[in-house]
Amino acid sequence: MQHIKLFFCLLPSLLGFKVWSYTDQKPNVFFCYGKFNPTEIKGYEYVILESKNFNASDIKKVKSLNGKVLAYISLGEVNSQSKHFNKLKDITLGKNENWDSYYLDLKSDSTSQVLFSEIDRMLSEGYDGLFLDNIDNFTTFGPQKDQKAEIVAFIGNLKRKYPQHFILQNAGIELLEDTHNFVNGIVVESVASNYTFADNNYKLREKNEYEEYIKKLNLIRKKYRIPIILVEYADTQSLYNDIQKRILKTNFLYFIGTIDLQGVPNFTN
Template structure:
């Protein structure tokens, strides 16, 4: 009788362990890092306007959405995160937008980039000015904005736009100083906000020589086949980005503006993520397929 009792207890113990093991396998893995989640991204969206119920539902289907946190309503952000969507908040790093009056009014003259003639650089298309990342005051304003718009709202990461302005608009002799300042700024983000995930838009040289160890993904806009498909410069950058991904885990998110099929095939060839946006560099329309 005692032997039978022991056998029954053993069977019950094994059954319980198997049941617990199955249940554990069905639960989300709490140890999954944001780098692993970004590596698994398939569907993502870049959208910088207000949401509505339809858009809110669509956000929940995405692996990643980049939003303008001043515009996107908090309930849509939280509902998407509950479904596992990563939400990154847009912050304009190297430009100050005049539409963002609360931020713009805090700027001082030392925060604006000025050329050798003391002139500011104005972008009429975006109604914005190029900024000087070496300004400690400007960096502090950006950190306060990240605290307010990203950290306080519980977003998963910050998306730094216009990092590529350093390469694109500044004289080569000034790029090193601005790149070093950008690196210092990103390190401050990591230190002050508990390792908050950081992404950047363009700035391939900045990434390769300075920021790659701290960047979880880089955005390549206008990854369109007619622009990058047969271009030696672009091919070199693709190969370099793959090396950085291998070394640091930095994912590459691309956006094509035309020739969707060929652009997507090219992105997938290099295991880059791809989003098609026929409106170009305007992200105020959420197209529902």
């Protein structure tokens, strides 16, 4: 997922948070990579931000009203609007046309140096951890599938440098065998829902596909004992309700938003 901005609900049975009924379910986490007033977000266990939109003072305000605050960074791509784009643009491997971003070359020492410099800068501003995007780029069918060793080494080095920080991995399930000791949770997209870019279509995933996916994720949760967060996409309140009805039964962490994820979801219909 590129540059996601999410709300999701943390697993009460594992993390000890308040249990809500289906009718008053309230997300425990707020993800947003757009701008907002830091004092408007209150009562979330985790808040994930796009660091370019906030300064250290903003982060302090968000932390005073919420729990942990994590910063977004992609380890697979760099967006043309990112602060560190100019430092990486000449050593990228091609363009992702869906998101106006460019594939990173982790085989290059320069790439790793720039990424760590950006991470150091963000964490120095007071963030409690990181959300690592585009990890699926390094899996079997990803554009950087030949850099599996490099991404695993990078995440390992990151955790060793910042052992007390919360690290959330986005996608890349097949890499968990190698990364699970370095991350505190994993995000999986479009399990209950099935957004397609070609036609900009929001819909539910077929029931049999969804049920098989949940079985797979339950096995992963049991094996690695880390939180799994389902990130789902909807464009109407009706679809939101259908997705929520599915995933509340699973006790997985979750978020439901629109595909651009630029702000607080506001569904109609």
